[in-house]
Amino acid sequence: MRPTRRSIALGLAALPVTGSVAGPALAARPAIAPLSAEDRALVDKAAAYLQDLTEAKGRFVQTDARGTMTQGAIYLKRPGKARFAYEPPSGLLVVADGANVSIADSRLKTFDRYPLMATPLSIFLARQIRLDKGVVVSRVSRLADGFSITARDGKREAEGEITLTFSNDPVALIGWAVTDAQGFSTRIRLASLEKTSGLASSLFVLNDPRPKNPGRAKM
Structure with missing residues (x-):
């Protein structure tokens, strides 16, 4: 089974990163043990950072x-908005507009749109970051210089999970991995992510660029 364009692109847009690797469909999940006080403290620290x-x-x-590497520029504007502009030779442009995630591929001349809430990205693009309500945190891992949190939307178990990776000092998002319902994983590493302000609203708008009547001859 091959990863779909949706699983590849939404990993972005859905941030090396820890997380599951490509594989067969996700098996039924075992019961999740309650988080320890130390784990909960890290989750709260991550939520406070993302909220800010x-x-x-x-x-x-x-x-x-498949191991293919691409790169580009990322723009985030919470709640709900993100833009991933891939550099050539990739033809991908992925935009979350607050309601949907749109994926345009200029090379293949395709355009797809998915509800943002049906992707794990909605967990950290939400207006109110709540990793203790409506979100299932299945794992908190300590790393040499940071920590990672694996979570999924409690109401959309089949839609996959996301592993967010943070540095320790200072606390900062440095990457993520999205694993879809088929078990395919896409990893994003942030080379840099800095706070800013005044991002243009046009960055988070992506309409279908294909001709409305492609079979119609020009007059």
Whole structure:
């Protein structure tokens, strides 16, 4: 089974990163043990950081389930908005407008749109970051210089999960991995992500660029 364009692109847009690797469909999940007080403290620290991250821009490097690496520019504007502009030779442009995630591929001349709430990205693009309500945190891992949190939307278990990776000092988002319902994982590493303000609204608008009547001859 091959990863779909949706699983590849939404890893972005859905931030090396820890997380699951490509594989077969996700098996039934075992019962999740309650978080320890130390784990909960890290979750609260991550939520506070994300809540304060209202606008940001930077660079990203993406590795999809087939090992293909691409890079580009990232723009975030909470709630709900993100833009991933991939550099050539990739033809991808991915935009979350607050309600949907749109994916345009200029090379393949395709355009797809998915509800933002049906993707794990909605967890950290939400207006109110709540990692203790409506979100299932399945794992908190300590790393040499940071920590990672694996979570999924409690109401959309089949839609996959996201692993957010943070540095310790200072606390900052440095990457993420999205694993879809088929078990394919896309990893994003942030080369830089800095807070900013005044990002243009036009950055978060992506309409279908294809001709409305492609079979119609020009007059």
